[in-house]
Amino acid sequence: MKAERTRSQERILKLLKSLNKAISAQDIYVELRNRNQSVGLATVYRALEALKLEGVVQVRTLASGESLYSSVQQDKHHLTCLQCGRSIAINQCPVHDLETQLHQAHQFKIFYHTLEFFGLCNQCQMAQATGVGAE
Ligand SMILES: [Zn+2]
Ligand SMILES: [Zn+2]
Numbered sequence: 838m839k840a841e842r843t844r845s846q847e848r849i850l851k852l853l854k855s856l857n858k859a860i861s862a863q864d865i866y867v868e869l870r871n872r873n874q875s876v877g878l879a880t881v882y883r884a885l886e887a888l889k890l891e892g893v894v895q896v897r898t899l900a901s902g903e904s905l906y907s908s909v910q911q912d913k914h915h916l917t918c919l920q921c922g923r924s925i926a927i928n929q930c931p932v933h934d935l936e937t938q939l940h941q942a943h944q945f946k947i948f949y950h951t952l953e954f955f956g957l958c959n960q961c962q963m964a965q966a967t968g969v970g971a972e
Contacts, residue, residue: 842891845876846884850893850908859897859907892948899924900955909949918958920965925958 842850852868853860860868862885866878876884885906888894897905900917907913912933916925936947957965 842887843884845880846888848874848876849881849884850888853894853906853908854910856907859905861903861905865906892946895949895951897951897953912949914952914954916954916956916958918961919955920957920961923958927954 848869849865852865852872856868862878862881865885866876866881869876869881885894885896889896893909894906895909897907897915899905899922900919901922912930914927914930916927917923918925930952932950932952936950939945940947
């Protein structure tokens with residue numbers, strides 16, 4: 838299904854494709870303004886919603902509740918530290934083949950998937966072990 842995209846949607850999609858990371862709607866708004874392609878914040882949210890349903894943009898929610906958007910082409914996963922909030926990208930997808938299998942078994946058109954690991958990063962483990970930063 839190819840719905841006609843608005844100019845705002847095109848701008849946002851182009852921006853997300855050009856960036857190598859997931860960013861918040863607020864940051865998309867700022868980035869576009871910096872590029873002299875200003876789009877209102879409400880429009881950014883509306884456009885993201887439409888692009889999401891089209892299957893070209895994916896959203897990832899952080900432990901803090903903040904939503905980060907990225908172009909769906911990037912099949913990336915993260916290790917997120919619950920202590921300091923740092924996210925470490927991992928460059929492999931353990932469920933890539935599963936997606937194909939599920940699609941075939943259920944005739945479900947899968948746009949994207951999320952898979953995230955939570956715990957303590959190296960630095961926070963060390964801080965914990967030495968008692969530094971402990972309450
Ligand atoms: Zn940490
Ligand atoms: Zn994946």
